[in-house]
Amino acid sequence: MPAPTRFGVRDLLVELVDSFAGQARAKGLTLRLGPGDAVVETDRVLLRSIVQNLLGNGLRYTARGGVVIGVRRRGGTVRIEVVDSGPGIADGDRSRVFREFERLANAEDAGLGLGLAIVARTAALLGAGVELDSRVGRGSRFAVTLPMAEGAVAAVPARTVAREVGPLSCLIVDDDAGVRRAMAALAGSRGHAVRVAATVDEALAGMAEEVAFVDHDLGGDVDGLALIARLRAARPGLRAALVTADASRTLAEAAQAAGVTVLLKPLSGEAFDGWLAAPGKA
Known part of the structure; x- marks a missing residue:
């Protein structure tokens, strides 16, 4: 653990x-x-x-x-x-x-x-x-x-160290249409420009976004971590988060090794905003 x-x-x-x-x-x-x-x-x-x-x-x-x-x-x-x-x-x-x-x-x-x-x-x-x-x-x-632990909280929650975030271009990748709609609505409500993709090919086509939210299980041979690696190759400097319901230690360790933040489904507005605003997040 x-x-x-x-x-x-x-x-x-x-x-x-x-x-x-x-x-x-x-x-x-x-x-x-x-x-x-x-x-x-x-x-x-x-x-x-x-x-x-x-x-x-x-x-x-x-x-x-x-x-x-x-x-x-x-x-x-x-x-x-x-x-x-x-x-x-x-x-x-x-x-x-x-x-x-x-x-x-x-x-x-x-x-x-x-x-x-x-x-x-x-x-x-x-x-x-x-x-x-x-x-x-x-x-x-x-x-x-x-x-109960003794002493003060060691880590400051992301939202308390948040910086102002202007409109960004966001890529949302998920093979579930309902999830794509919900996340697009969430990002759009914050003023961000949104492109959605259901497949690996759609995600890679014309990749130009600043940030990406990528589902882990895309229903094919390429999983979310592998897709993020390919997206970063096409768009150096891309900030990408893996959005998944999988809270396993195995996935958490693999994501950490790849320099990718894991955001758990269902993704809250607070978690969405906090990750975008937190300095230093990959």
């Missing part, structure tokens, strides 16, 4: 709430971030993956009401809680939902097993605990507990 970093949990939760805000609005649900913050020293990418999975499940299986996420300090530990008003999970099913490929009888809960199995495995890598408290018909509370 990469060396742990020290950071404030609230910054990570703000990022996630921002990224899921559109999904919540589309379903008519509320999504709230409670007060509180704490400093932890762990792998930020893996912790983000855990909380993203729990938050995504909460919104996916909640039909009315909403989801609240927050941070509690208990002694020397930090407890991140995701509380939803969904259908709840019966006592007899609580251990099953953490097993891979398990499916609950309630159709609303279909698919929970695999995602929560990933949560449990990732938490084990971090030495974190995962707890579930639920009432059928009342909702569920998932909690991730890990040690």
Whole structure:
């Protein structure tokens, strides 16, 4: 596992709430971030993956009401809680939902097993605990507990050291039309000029943009990292980010070796702006 970093949990939760805000609005649900913050020293990418999975499940299986996420300090530990008003999970099913490929009888809960199995495995890598408290018909509370770090946050979030960014020419590469539209709308709303591409050939054709956001899995023989290398060969000095739902250590290390920043899907406006504005980002 990469060396742990020290950071404030609230910054990570703000990022996630921002990224899921559109999904919540589309379903008519509320999504709230409670007060509180704490400093932890762990792998930020893996912790983000855990909380993203729990938050995504909460919104996916909640039909009315909403989801609240927050941070509690208990002694020397930090407890991140995701509380939803969904259908709840019966006592007899609580251990099953953490097993891979398990499916609950309630159709609303279909698919929970695999995602929560990933949560449990990732938490084990971090030495974190995962707890579930639920009432059928009342909702569920998932909690991730890990040690609290001492001292101040080591890294300043990108948005606090941001510089002003004028209009840029942006290339967006993704084989999913919906993702292309969403990212083009995001970039366009910031005043940037946008070109979208669905394939490697389209991306390379007439390459002249200043920055590129490239999906990792492009559905062919060339992945996002390989495409970024080819784009940089055609456009020296290109700033490029890999946009992916893959939060694995393997990909993170490969991207770091290539000098490419990884931005996790769903990409929030805050993460988009922060990467563009952060000095020194490749």
